[in-house]
Amino acid sequence: MQNKSVFDKLGGQANIDAAVVKFYEKVLSDPSVSHYFKNTDMKKQTEMQQKFLGMAFGGPNHYTGKDMKAGHAGLGITSAAFDTIVNHLGNTLKEMGVPAEVIAEAAAVAESTRADIVEVK
Numbered sequence: 001m002q003n004k005s006v007f008d009k010l011g012g013q014a015n016i017d018a019a020v021v022k023f024y025e026k027v028l029s030d031p032s033v034s035h036y037f038k039n040t041d042m043k044k045q046t047e048m049q050q051k052f053l054g055m056a057f058g059g060p061n062h063y064t065g066k067d068m069k070a071g072h073a074g075l076g077i078t079s080a081a082f083d084t085i086v087n088h089l090g091n092t093l094k095e096m097g098v099p100a101e102v103i104a105e106a107a108a109v110a111e112s113t114r115a116d117i118v119e120v121k
């Protein structure tokens with residue numbers, strides 16, 4: 001099915017929700033990026049990310065948070081940290097049995113936010 005969205009290929013919102021939970025476990029266990037989240041309410045963050053990715057992957061839009069530039073302004077996120085975060089997302093999907101070509105599509109969606117999120121090249 002050529003026009004199936006990444007949202008559908010991932011099995012819909014329930015699988016995306018589960019992936020985001022696992023993803024933040026990895027992020028918070030990684031000292032190279034966990035410090036970015038030291039003042040963040042992770043319950044709210046998890047919900048925001050679930051809704052954002054649901055929308056960004058082509059599912060229904062329930063996202064009410066900030067745009068990516070405003071949401072990350074002043075955090076000083078480096079391009080290396082961005083790479084690490086995208087890797088954690090890819091590894092999470094791999095562990096959930098998502099095929100490599102679908103992971104590549106999901107990574108491309110994440111990649112499309114890079115310019116708005118990275119402040120330190």
Ligand code: HEM
Pocket residue numbers: 033036037039040041045048049052064065066067071072075077081082083085086110111113117
């Ligand atoms: C893959 C690309 C990324 C996406 C799609 C994404 C998505 C989001 C979303 C949806 C929010 C919520 C905005 C709101 O509260 O209204 C958020 C906040 C946040 N993101 Fe990201 N993010 C990405 C990359 C990163 C990276 C690379 C870092 C740090 C290494 C990061 C750190 C944070 C932090 C710390 C917050 C919360 C700020 C606060 O506590 O208010 N994000 N992100």
